[in-house]
Amino acid sequence: MNTDATPRRGGQIVTLMVVASLGLGGGWYAARQTSTSSEEGGHGGHDHGAEAVAPSGFTPEALRNLGVTTGTIQPARYVVHDSIPARVVETPFTYQRLTAPVGGRVRAIHVERGAVVDAGAIVVTLVRDPLPNPELTITSSILQPANEDVHQAVVMLREARQDIRIAQSEIDRIEKFASGSVPRQTIIDLEYTLERARGRRARAQRELEEHGLTSDEIEEIAEGGDIPPIRATSWRRSLAKNGLWPESANALHAVLPEATRDRLWVINTVAELAARGLDTPELVAWLDATPDAAPHFAEIAGLLQNGHTVEDLARLHDLGALEPIVELRVPSRDATPDWDVIEIHAQVGAQVERGTPLLTLADFRRLVLRAEPSGAEKGRLLAAAELHSPCRAVPLVRGSGPALEDLQVRSVTSAFGDEGVRTDTVAYVQVTNTATTGPAESSAHAGPNSRTWSLRPGLQYELLVPARTFESVYVLPIDAISAEGPERKVYVPDGDTFRGISVVVGYADHEVAIIPIDKGTALFPGDTIVMSGAFSLGLALGASSGIDPHAGHNH
Secondary structure (H helix, E strand, O other), X not given: OOEEOOOOOOOOOOOOOOOOHHHHOOOOOHHHOOOOOOOOOOOOOEOOOEEOOOOOOOOHHHHHHHOOEEEEEOOEEEEEEEEEEEEEEEOOOOEEEEEOOOOEEEEEEOOOOOOEEEOOOEEEEEEEOOOOOOOOOOOOOOOOOOOHHHHHHHHHHHHHHHHHHHHHHHHHHHHHHOOOOOOHHHHHHHHHHHHHHXXXXXXXXXXXXXXXXXXXXXXXXXXXXXXXXXXXXXXXXXXHHOOOXXXXXXXXXXXXXXXXXXXXXXXXXXXXXXXXXXXXXXXXHHHHHOHHHHHHHHHHHHHHHOOOOHHHHHHHHHOOOOOOEEEEEOOOEOOEOEEEEEEEOOOOOOEEOOOOEEEEEEOOOOEEEEEOOOOOHHHHHHHHHHHOOOEEEEEOOOOOOOOEEEEEEEEEEEEEXXXXXXEEEEEEEEOOOXXXXXXXXXXXXXXXXXXXXXXXXXXXXXXXXXXXXXXXXEEEEHHHOEEEOOEEEEEXXXXXXXXXXXXXXXXXXXXXXXXXOOOOOOOOOOOEEEEEOHHHHHHHHHHHHOXXXXXXXXX
């Protein structure tokens, strides 16, 4: 496992770092050094400092006052990181706005701002406005059971039947009794009268057939019987005679509920949809697969006539928007068992139109780090993305968020400014967010069923991208190094005192110092050295002896 550096923005330090006395006394933040030595697990090239055993020259209390601790050292691998500004941002899937699927009045809002709501829970109830009824403009003139056309056809039928009977009777009488005494023109006129009457009868019969009457029913009407009540079969037959009941209408009619499919308004509506080309296979397939939608056939037909698609109808049905009381539920989505209510846009009793925002929900599990590199940092990010190098991130303001480990650069792309103009390179890093308090830990003051997340949109971070690797080095806390002019020293216990050993610092930042292992290195694996308080210890040694505490040693 690697031992990581956290350099400040401005790039890595590749030359010997001249550490001021005050800076070296600032301490070492061990919690931010997470990697381990390649030879020794868990301590990044040294054992964590323990309280120093006091040589005879110093009491244990004196060493504690100086902040002196000791530990053993081991070779380790160390990775230097570039620091790139980043911030936590939302993804397109972080927020979900709930809007009114239809117009209506807000009857109830079942949640409060800040609440946690499970997927599928009812959050808003609407009283739906009436949906448009289907308009029967094409079929209405054909399917009126007692309209003028039917009555006129019945009158024509009966008059023609009477005229046929009279003309035929007169012709028969002349041919039988007075064939030689009656002028030929009279016989011709009677034959014309008979043909005209037969023609009127045929037209009347066709008219009545177009209104769904059978031959037997027409014959009964001609003999003076009443007009029979219009039945479903008569209506469909009449529509078919007029070209308004194609095979597609049969398919639509067949998937409607058996209890209502033969009601005259249903047949009329099916024919109206067929006349407009709206009885599509998609509609038939959806109604067949969704039996509980069929009882809303009137609303469905009206919406189709007003331009809605079958996809629209399916969505409205899934939202319960075809019911008179609409219950809006929290959407169900993969990997999102619940949501946070972050905004309520409507009030109880308000009249809303279709598309009016009602609630805004958030899934703060879906956040990313957005980094905006400059200069050579772009190359570092591209390399990290290509090699899948693990990155780290620390909050810009300590304590404002958690340290993030084992991050991967998901993508490096161009940012877009106003009007879609490309601006500069940005990188997105996937992060994992967790709730620091859940519903069970929420106080009464925080609201019912609320929670707090570790990461929140807008938090500023430093993204630490691998930049340089040191193999087989000693990784020491910066407080283990004492700076005395150009000299850098570490202290080792030596009998009843401490002895300074000069070292070469290959790299240093505000946390660690890297000591290369070469022929000139006077430190060996397993040595015990002062891990913290080295500078204070050097001052104390000098004060107690009255001379340079490092004099007399070879460097």
